[in-house]
Amino acid sequence: MDRPPVVALDEVSKSFGAVRALSGVSLRLLPGEAHALLGENGAGKSTLIKTLAGVHRPDSGRVEVDGSERRFSTPADALAAGIAIIYQEPTLFGDLSVAENVFMGRQPLGFGRRIDEAAMHARTSELFSRLGVRLDPARPARGLSIADQQLVEIAKALSFDARVIVMDEPTAALSAHEVQRLFGVVQALRAQDAAVLFVSHRLDEVFSLCQRATVLRDGEFVWSGPLTDETPDSLVRRMVGRELSQLFPKEDTAAGDVLLSVQRLTREGVFTDVSFDVRAGEIVALSGLVGAGRSEVARAVFGIDRPDGGSVHVRGRKLKYGSPTAAMAAGIGFVPEDRRQQGLVMDASIERNTALASLGRLSTFGLLRRSSERALAQDWAVKLRLKFAKLSDPVGVLSGGNQQKVVLAKWLARKPSVLIVDEPTRGIDVGTKAEVHRLLSELAGQGVAVLMISSELPEVLGMADRVLVMHEGRLVEELSRAEATEERVAMAAAGQAVTR
Amino acid sequence: MRNLLRWETALVFLLIVVALTGQVSTDGSFLSGGNLFYLGLDIGEIALIALPLTLVIVAGEIDLSVASVLGLSSALIGWLWNAGWSLELILPTVIVVGAICGAFNGFLVTKLGLPSLAVTIGTLALYRGLALVVLGDTAVADFPASYTAFGTTPVPGTNIPYPIVLAAILAVLFGVALHASSFGRSVYAIGANEEGARFSGIRVKRVKLILFVLAGAVAAIAGIVYTFRFSSARADNGLGLELAVVAAVLLGGVSIFGGKGSLFGVLAGVLLLGGLRNLLILQDTSTEVLTIVTGLLLLVSVLAPSITRRVGTLRKATP
Missing domain, CATH: 3.40.50.300 (P-loop containing nucleotide triphosphate hydrolases)
Structure with missing residues (x-):
């Protein structure tokens, strides 16, 4: 685990007007790890992700990829550097095929600059098999479940040789079975030495999937470390900064009419x-x-x-x-x-x-x-x-x-x-x-x-x-x-x- | 909301500019009592129809058949008058027919779920066609002077035409309905988020049906005004007027996508559009140019919000 980080944020700050969204936040993503990003709403998770994605430019601090400082001015820059973001509800082109969505704008061309569908489908299938899932590259994206749409986005990220994949609450709209399949995909990504940054409010998922975690609170860095010595309670304490006696306080009541x-x-x-x-x-x-x-x-x-x-x-x-x-x-x-x-x-x-x-x-x-x-x-x-x-x-x-x-x-x-x-x-x-x-x-x-x-x-x-x-x-x-x-x-x- | 207020301020400012340049370029005849009377007459029907249409557009729908309803109501007046009906009976009948035309639009939109744009383009042709069936290409002109005076003389002692008085009364009613009533709240909610409105227990279909009925009824009233103003019932009365009305509503700051706008803005939009047209007429501009100007104003008012928004974001991006 002593390998150098793929991506590191160092003392990054970002303000919007008078609101300080991030102040001096650091994050290190190691190759082959699933890393949880935790915090309550408004803790700065979204801003941090958008900084990684090249949507926001930090006011101060450094973003490093493979040890050298990078300045992203557009999301395309971040993608070129190997950082891909999978949003909670992907927006695919419904009328286009799965393969065309993966290779949007970069379709492999054949004779006479026509799109080489066979090659595109083959390469898409290959990406899916690297993820350990099956999905028909020729079918239209419309009608895919949210889980499958996320897989298309992940395949797209892989087609860019992304080595850092950020998943923003990917499981919020998934069923238990789909969550398991997504976890399998994350393991496959880890096996290929990619780093996965996993944002979720569900701590049980964090514990079953991630090795390390970083906690933010009110835009500030609180803690980062391995999850081996942590419990859900200890993480919640770090996120909230206070004790939560009981999460689910339903009291017994006598049922009436x-x-x-x-x-x-x-x-x-x-x-x-x-x-x-x-x-x-x-x-x-x-x-x-x-x-x-x-x-x-x-x-x-x-x-x-x-x-x-x-x-x-x-x-x-x-x-x-x-x-x-x-x-x-x-x-x-x-x-x-x-x-x-x-x-x-x-x-x-x-x-x-x-x-x-x-x-x-x-x-x-x-x-x-x-x-x-x-x-x-x-x-x-x-x-x-x-x-x-x-x-x-x-x-x-x-x-x-x-x-x-x-x-x-x-x-x-x-x-x-x-x-x-x-x-x-x-x-x-x-x-x-x-x-x-x-x-x-x-x-x-x-x-x-x-x-x-x-x-x-x-x-x-x-x-x-x-x-x-x-x-x-x-x-x-x-x-x-x-x-x-x-x-x-x-x-x-x-x-x-x-x-x- | 602040954006909207700014737009309305801009409209009032533009109105003053048009009034002053008009006054100067026509050597004082633009703001003379006589011309203001004609300006009022000229915008009477537009002002009337713009009122219910504002509510329709705020609710996220559109009614392009209003000018055809105007024509149909005019043709009906002529036909029934020829058939020997009394005007006391004709006028309510015509308004009811207008309401039925609106109800038919509303039925197709709410019960069958068709887009109002397509429906009312269809009924635009349908109602105009019915008007031609009713009256052909003849004109009926022998209405009693006591009625035509409504469209040709001012309120005694002023330069205010009667149709403007009628429009002002209706404007108050529609203004209260849109801005101070629970019905108006529903209209805004439907336009901004129809699904959310339905999940809040708002009877979306009923509200929309009412709006289309109102649009039809008021368009018929505008048909009555038009007929008496020219002392002439014709099937092609008000041909193409929907363009001017939609332009005035959008110019008044109502979003074509629904959910935004105010009746005050629309009234300013009607005045601005009417003022510009009147000014161009005073300077002997051809009707082709008038139509072009109306079309350009419509485009500008649709484009303006997206341009101001883009300027706004540019400003935010470069502090």
């Missing part, structure tokens, strides 16, 4: 015959792989999609199909999976977003009472400890965790009796995550029925009174808090449930 009852709900080709109840004071987790139909069930319950059969009852009253308005009137709140597209209007202000689901209540004869709107936003901003400058600022300037708080505020302002939360803590930092968990627990304590969809097993096991597991559009397992273990949930999600 059935508030939400879903009976034989079916949407053809998406999910089939899904039945479950959620009682007042309960948190019920809907678990399963990405694509098992969990979010789709939630969408149908809330009325975004129209089911083909079955029923949804709230407090014993049947809901109209396909009407979010009816679902809201019955007392359902829905914090959707995609905060930027579904949860918020990014250009609109904090107060407008907070008020968006309560417009009727904030109006007299259709005229909006501005003061009530502002008071509502102010009230919830304080209750949820939102970090913001002005309520009239667009939500787009907030960090991911604070954006999620605005979505929560928007729904809590309606005092829902049933709250559906889809991936409530995806991509938000550890501190805010704990706050969201405490909030959900409090809501259950106040008699709200909470249906939680989550891909994070520790969150599911820590928060849920009951765990429902879906596999390929069907509910295959129901586990009480006592029965739910990581193994049983994972087995059921993989379709190996002991029969119900």
Whole structure:
């Protein structure tokens, strides 16, 4: 392990206006290592990655590749130096083939300067086999899963002979199986002496994949070293700078009346015959792989999609199909999976977003009472400890965790009796995550029925009174808090449930 | 929001510039009471139609059939008048027909999920065609003077034409609807992020349908104004007027992509466009040039936001 680093950042600082995003941060990536970059949202991870990628130029400090200083002025410079970035959700050209995406702009040419498809496909297949995966080079990129799209990007990076591959939260949208395959790819990259910088909020993944880690907090370097002597708790302490007594503080509450009852709900080709109840004071987790139909069930319950059969009852009253308005009137709140597209209007202000689901209540004869709107936003901003400058600022300037708080505020302002939360803590930092968990627990304590969809097993096991597991559009397992273990949930999600 | 305010300030500034250069270059006749009266008459229909169209565009849709609805309503007035109906009955009928035309647009857009651009290009031809079927290429002109006076005389003691009074009243109503009501909030939310609006329980389809109905109804009212102003009901009345209306709305700072804009800006845009056209007419400019100027203004107003944004980022990049 005493080989010289492939890439080193030395005392790098970067400010945007008055905001110091990085101050004196150092990072060394050794050949053949998987290195975790850790920190809460706003710790400076993104800025550091963009500095490596040539998007930002550091105000001071050095970037070294193979021991000599380099100054990147464009992302192309960084790529030429062998540094490639794989973003969370790659943007491929959907109508072009996988191979054309890999060799975009550098397609091998044959006779008469025509693109030599055979050579391009062969070289793409070779790149995939180096990664130990199979993917048809000729198929169009459209319709590839996010996991496969990432593989295309990684193959593209390899085609540039990249020796440093930065993965920015690559697993956030992957299923457990896809995560395993990605880990295999990372091992293959390590075997070829590439360095992988792995950014993730999921500590279990960090421990199973990485050898060393670097921790940032508030733009400053906190710690870097091997993971052998570390535990998840010790890393969280370094990231947060304080003790987190318990990550998942769901308190036991006595379950009350059935508030939400879903009976034989079916949407053809998406999910089939899904039945479950959620009682007042309960948190019920809907678990399963990405694509098992969990979010789709939630969408149908809330009325975004129209089911083909079955029923949804709230407090014993049947809901109209396909009407979010009816679902809201019955007392359902829905914090959707995609905060930027579904949860918020990014250009609109904090107060407008907070008020968006309560417009009727904030109006007299259709005229909006501005003061009530502002008071509502102010009230919830304080209750949820939102970090913001002005309520009239667009939500787009907030960090991911604070954006999620605005979505929560928007729904809590309606005092829902049933709250559906889809991936409530995806991509938000550890501190805010704990706050969201405490909030959900409090809501259950106040008699709200909470249906939680989550891909994070520790969150599911820590928060849920009951765990429902879906596999390929069907509910295959129901586990009480006592029965739910990581193994049983994972087995059921993989379709190996002991029969119900 | 700050960008928008700056754009509106710029519009007001431009208006003053146009007024002053107009005043100087025409030796004082531009701002004379008589000319202002004609300017008001000239922009009456544009101002009326621009009001609902602003809401339609803020919601991220477009309605290009408005001028054809104007023509259809004019043709209907002539046909029904010839058939012996009284104007008291004709006018509400025409407005209802306009609303139905708008509802048909709205139905195709919301229930069938077709893009409004394609739908309303189709109905642009359809409604104009219906107008020709109704009235052919004849003109009906024998309306009573008590009605045509609405489009030809000012409010007693002022130089304000009646259509402008009507537009001003509607402007207040639409302004309140867009800027002070929960309905207006929904319109902005739909334009900025339709999916997000739906996930917030906003009845996206219903809001859009209402907007198209309003656009049709107000376009029909504009048809009534147009008919009385020229004392002439013709199927080709207002041909091509949609260009001027869309240009005025975009010039007023409304984003063609939806979600941004204000009614105040649009009113300034209407005045600016109308003022420029009037000034060019005073200087005996041909109608071809007028059309070219209108088209250029439309392009400039679509380009302006992206240019200012690029200048903005350049400035940020080089501190």
